Amino acid sequence: MSKTDRKTRIVQISMLCVIFVGLLIYVLLDYQTIVDSFNKVFLEKNGTTRILRGLLNTFIISVGGLILGLIIGTIINIINFSKSNNIIMIILRTFCSYYLSIFRGTPLMVQLLIIYFIIFAFVRGQEVTIATLAFGLNSGAYVSEILRGGINSVPKGQLEAGLSLGFSYNQTMRKIIIPQAVRNAFPSIGNEFISLIKETSIVGFIGATELTKVFKEIATASFQYTMAYLTMGILYFLIVLIISYLFKLFERKVLKV
Amino acid sequence: MKKFIVSLFFGCLLFAISSCSKARTLDDIKADGKLIVSTNAEFPPFEYKDGDELTGFDIDLIKMYGEYIGVEVEINNVDFDGALLNVSSNKADLVIAAVTKNAEREKSLSFSNGYFLASQVVIVKKGSGINGNNIEEILQSLSDNNAVIAAQAGTVGEYYAKGDSDWGFEVIPNTTCQTYDNGAQAVLALNNGQVDAVIIDQLPAIALSESYADLEILGTTLTEEEYAIGVAKGNTSLVDSLNEFLVAIEENGQLETLLEKYFGE
Structure with a gap:
C-alpha cells in the first residue's frame, strides 16, 4: 500500500466515523421521537407487510420489464442485422424503427398513462401487469440500442475474418460476433436494470402499489414523512447497491471481463 | 484538517437541527404580508382550475381571509397528500383543500372550526x-x-x-x-x-x-364529516384568528353568499 493510498484510507474511515457518531448523537438526542416515528411507520397498520408487498411489486415490475426488454431488444436486433430483404423484413424493419423513435422520444410517464388509461382501458385489476408491460416496451427500445452498440463495438475485421474462413454471415454472427457483443453490452444492461428499478417509482400514478406509493401512503396517514421518506431513500439505495454488486460479480466470474 | 472536517460536520448537524423551521404565528404572517396556502386544485367545486385561474369555494374563502387579516395570499397547488404534509413541515401556513377534520389528523395538525358539512x-x-x-x-x-x-x-x-x-x-x-x-x-x-x-x-x-x-x-x-382549515400543530394564534373570521363571515352573510355562489342553495 503506497503512502497516498493509506492517507486516502485514513480520511475515508475517519469521515465514516464522524458521520456515524453524528447519527448516533442525533438518535440519542431525539430517541423518543424516533422510536415513536418508527412505530408509526413500521409497526402500526401492517406497515412492514405493506412495505414488503410494495417492494415485491417494485421487483416484479423492474425484473419483468427487463426480461421483456431483453426479448424485444434481441428480436429487433435479429430483424435489423439480418441480410434478407424480402417485403416482410422491410415491413418489420420499418415497424421497429417507428417503435424505437416513439418509445425513445416520449417520457416513460406519458407512455404509462397512455398504455393504462387508453390502450388497456378495458383491463380490470391488473395494474402491476400493465406497468410491467409498459416498462418492458420502454426498456425494449433502450436495450435494443444497447445491444446494437455491443454488436457494432466488435471490430469489423472479425466479421471479415469469419466470412473469409468460410462461415456464412449468420454463422459468423452467431458464433463470433454475438458472444463478444453480449460481453461488451453487459455493463450497460446492468445500468438499464438499475434505472428501471428507480423509474418504477412512477407507477403509483396508475394505481399500482409499489415502494414509493406505500411510503407516500404511510407518510400521509401518519404524518411521519421524515422517517418514511428517509427509509424509502435508503431502501432504494441499498437495492441498487446490491444489484450493481451482483452485476459486477457476474461480469467477473462468468463473463470473465 | 481532520479537526476542520469534524467541526464542519457538527456545525452542519447543529444547523440542520436548529433550522427545523417553526410554524409562523399570525404576527409573523402579518409582518411578512403574505399568507402561504397549500391546496390540491383537483377537487371541484371546492378547488379547481378554471383555465389558468385557481378557483372554487375554498379558494374564495381563503382569499376572503387574506383580506380579513390584510395580507396577500399565495396559493401552492400540490397533490392532496403533499398539501397536508406541506403544513406539518411548515412549508405552508395552512391547508384548505376540503380537508376532513378528525381525531387522527388532529394528532399531527391543528384545525379551525368546521366550515362545511360533507360526506x-x-x-x-x-x-x-x-x-x-x-x-x-x-x-x-x-x-x-x-x-x-x-x-x-x-x-x-x-x-x-x-x-x-x-x-x-x-x-x-x-x-x-x-x-x-x-x-x-x-x-x-x-x-x-x-x-x-x-x-x-x-x-x-x-x-x-x-x-x-x-x-x-x-x-x-x-x-358525516366536517371540512376545516388545517394549520401546523399548536399554531393557536392562527387557529383563533381563523375561527374569528369564520364567525364574522357567518354573521355578516358573506358565507351565505359564497355558499350560494357555488352550491346555489
Whole structure:
C-alpha cells in the first residue's frame, strides 16, 4: 500500500466515523421521537407487510420489464442485422424503427398513462401487469440500442475474418460476433436494470402499489414523512447497491471481463 | 484538517437541527404580508382550475381571509397528500383543500372550526349490481361483487375503502382498494371499467361524474364529516384568528353568499 493510498484510507474511515457518531448523537438526542416515528411507520397498520408487498411489486415490475426488454431488444436486433430483404423484413424493419423513435422520444410517464388509461382501458385489476408491460416496451427500445452498440463495438475485421474462413454471415454472427457483443453490452444492461428499478417509482400514478406509493401512503396517514421518506431513500439505495454488486460479480466470474 | 472536517460536520448537524423551521404565528404572517396556502386544485367545486385561474369555494374563502387579516395570499397547488404534509413541515401556513377534520389528523395538525358539512358517497357504473338502500346493503354489495374500489390518495375515501381503525372504518371484506393521485383519474378508471366503484366526497363526486353518462352516484351517504382549515400543530394564534373570521363571515352573510355562489342553495 503506497503512502497516498493509506492517507486516502485514513480520511475515508475517519469521515465514516464522524458521520456515524453524528447519527448516533442525533438518535440519542431525539430517541423518543424516533422510536415513536418508527412505530408509526413500521409497526402500526401492517406497515412492514405493506412495505414488503410494495417492494415485491417494485421487483416484479423492474425484473419483468427487463426480461421483456431483453426479448424485444434481441428480436429487433435479429430483424435489423439480418441480410434478407424480402417485403416482410422491410415491413418489420420499418415497424421497429417507428417503435424505437416513439418509445425513445416520449417520457416513460406519458407512455404509462397512455398504455393504462387508453390502450388497456378495458383491463380490470391488473395494474402491476400493465406497468410491467409498459416498462418492458420502454426498456425494449433502450436495450435494443444497447445491444446494437455491443454488436457494432466488435471490430469489423472479425466479421471479415469469419466470412473469409468460410462461415456464412449468420454463422459468423452467431458464433463470433454475438458472444463478444453480449460481453461488451453487459455493463450497460446492468445500468438499464438499475434505472428501471428507480423509474418504477412512477407507477403509483396508475394505481399500482409499489415502494414509493406505500411510503407516500404511510407518510400521509401518519404524518411521519421524515422517517418514511428517509427509509424509502435508503431502501432504494441499498437495492441498487446490491444489484450493481451482483452485476459486477457476474461480469467477473462468468463473463470473465 | 481532520479537526476542520469534524467541526464542519457538527456545525452542519447543529444547523440542520436548529433550522427545523417553526410554524409562523399570525404576527409573523402579518409582518411578512403574505399568507402561504397549500391546496390540491383537483377537487371541484371546492378547488379547481378554471383555465389558468385557481378557483372554487375554498379558494374564495381563503382569499376572503387574506383580506380579513390584510395580507396577500399565495396559493401552492400540490397533490392532496403533499398539501397536508406541506403544513406539518411548515412549508405552508395552512391547508384548505376540503380537508376532513378528525381525531387522527388532529394528532399531527391543528384545525379551525368546521366550515362545511360533507360526506362520502359511492360512484358506480349504471347496472353494475352494486347498490343498496343503506350503508350495510352497499357494503354487502361491494363485498359480494369482489369490488375493486378506487379513491384519491390520502383522502377519507381511501381510509374508508381500506378500512382504518383510527378513522373508525371497518375493512370491507373481499374488496381491494386502489388509489390515484386525483379524483378525476379514479373516476376515469371507473368509467373504463378498470375499477368497480369510487368512494369520494359527495360534491366532487357530482362534479367529476357529470360528464360520464354511464355513471351514477348511490343515494346513501356513508359518513358525516366536517371540512376545516388545517394549520401546523399548536399554531393557536392562527387557529383563533381563523375561527374569528369564520364567525364574522357567518354573521355578516358573506358565507351565505359564497355558499350560494357555488352550491346555489
